[in-house]
Amino acid sequence: MASTRVARPAPHVLLAGAILFLGAVLLALPAPAADAFNPAQTSGKKVNEVEIGYLKKVTRPTTLPASRLDKEPEDIGLAGADTALRENNSAGQFLGDHYSVKEKRVGPDDDAVAGLQELLDQGIRYVIVDAPADDLLALADATKDKEVLLFNVRAPETELRQEQCRDNVLHVAPDRFMLADALAQYLIAEEWTDWLLVAGPTKGDQAYAAAIERAAERFGGNIVDRRNYKDIPGRDRDDIGTIPGPSQGAAEGDDVASYDVIVVADEGRAWSPYAPYRGDALRPVVGTAGLMPESWHGAHSKWGARQLNNHFEEEHSRIMLPVDYHAYIAARSVGEAITRNRNADFDTIRDFIHSDKFQLNGFKGIKHTYRAWDGQFRQPILLVTDNVVVSVSPQPGFPHPSAPDVLVDTLGIDQDETRCEIYETAKQ
Structure with missing residues (x-):
């Protein structure tokens, strides 16, 4: 794409x-x-x-x-x-x-x-x-x-x-690819191209993060760093959701100015609702908290x-x-x-x-x-906060290569990418 x-x-x-x-x-x-x-x-x-x-x-x-x-x-x-x-x-x-x-x-x-x-x-x-x-x-x-x-x-x-x-x-x-693509299109349309990706520890969190990485490559996003959130027991701690520091190997001097948004991957919403408000991450939070792609x-x-x-x-x-x-x-x-x-x-x-x-x-x-x-x-896919709908994807400006009138198929797996053998067999 x-x-x-x-x-x-x-x-x-x-x-x-x-x-x-x-x-x-x-x-x-x-x-x-x-x-x-x-x-x-x-x-x-x-x-x-x-x-x-x-x-x-x-x-x-x-x-x-x-x-x-x-x-x-x-x-x-x-x-x-x-x-x-x-x-x-x-x-x-x-x-x-x-x-x-x-x-x-x-x-x-x-x-x-x-x-x-x-x-x-x-x-x-x-x-x-x-x-x-x-x-x-x-x-x-x-x-x-x-x-x-x-x-x-x-x-x-x-x-x-x-x-x-x-x-x-x-x-x-x-699926996760549709949600990630919808979010990525909006971020690119708003010219928020540099992203910090913070992923939680669960299998679902890691799959969501992988979908975000795919969407970035597909639509022109730049993930400047990927960090892992490590949950510590204690649901009433005052540091839940604090964005972790730069990952090992990040560029020296990496700071908040290096990215436009923070993309959080926390499907269970165990910590990400706190992310916009804790720590020194003074950038918009998107993904599973803040601005979220939802059906x-x-x-x-x-x-x-x-x-x-x-x-x-x-x-x-x-x-x-x-x-x-x-x-x-x-x-x-x-x-x-x-x-x-x-x-x-x-x-x-x-x-x-x-x-x-x-x-x-x-x-x-x-x-x-x-x-x-x-x-x-x-x-x-709707781009929403807790209280309002901010936008709706697909966004204008991301045309579908084979079917320009079916822009919704820019979200998720398109026909030429499918690995579903049952449907492939049925088409032959």
Whole structure:
């Protein structure tokens, strides 16, 4: 990916149309709640019950967040799927379709595959999976010869879309490469080209840092130094989050003037929320704290997002979080595909979601689809602080080399880079 910037109009104001308007209209309708479906409104048609599974693998956190306010709500994800039922049933009440969600929680020491089988035994074929990468792969392999489609709403590992891709898994959650690319484009657009990278000790932290390094090389960033944050036990210490000194081998005299921003890689947010305020690092902090790349934010208000956030808050008395948004998109994907393919079998529905005929309003200014080469949901990424949305990537000036009108594919793995052999085989 060349780093040359070419002035182009922002993609979000050029995209549009009817599908976004339709989605906003459906969202605004006073649709019945999922448990208030009225069969009489189907005009005598036989009701087609569509039950969507939600498999939640409860995990033991390896690190605790720095703030108790970062604790995830008990209903995270499931609440997003529930909100999607509003729109699914808005159309379904006229077509004879009724949508509901069935949750299955699996404990840390329990078998996720056995939990999935319980859902399948009830006739469920579309399952939202909120689980770590290894469990997601086990679920995909256990159902590879079955009529089952899984939606990944949690795991960010790029390998799941590449060497470890599965054709029965669609990824709504963005991978780390997409997040890093979105951040890098913004930094380069703002001419903040010199970065100090500080990475935490966990496997996820190191993977996030590697994604940042890839993005820097891809778009023209310069990592002047990489430092490792070493956590010390004691959550109430006054030095948590202090940026470490120059790494061994750094240039003599390295100081705050040597870089424009500090990029922190701390996926568990165990220390990075303190980073902007402790130590002598007087530069903007970005990454997992400060300015952060996220798929969704409660302050997002463009392209009909205000309505979605308002509805969610009315129904669940809290803001919509990224995993909620992912589950919302997964459930809406099922509803949209079934609505567009009346009385179709599973194979037709699955193939339609994979095809370029499928389009969904994701309230981020484009017609959302899934990438044919790795099953990743195409989506712009929001650049946010705790309270506001600062920008949206892809940024103007980073054209897609083979498809100038699909700028969103400058985020993450592009088609000519894919290492997903299943999709490569299917294209031949």
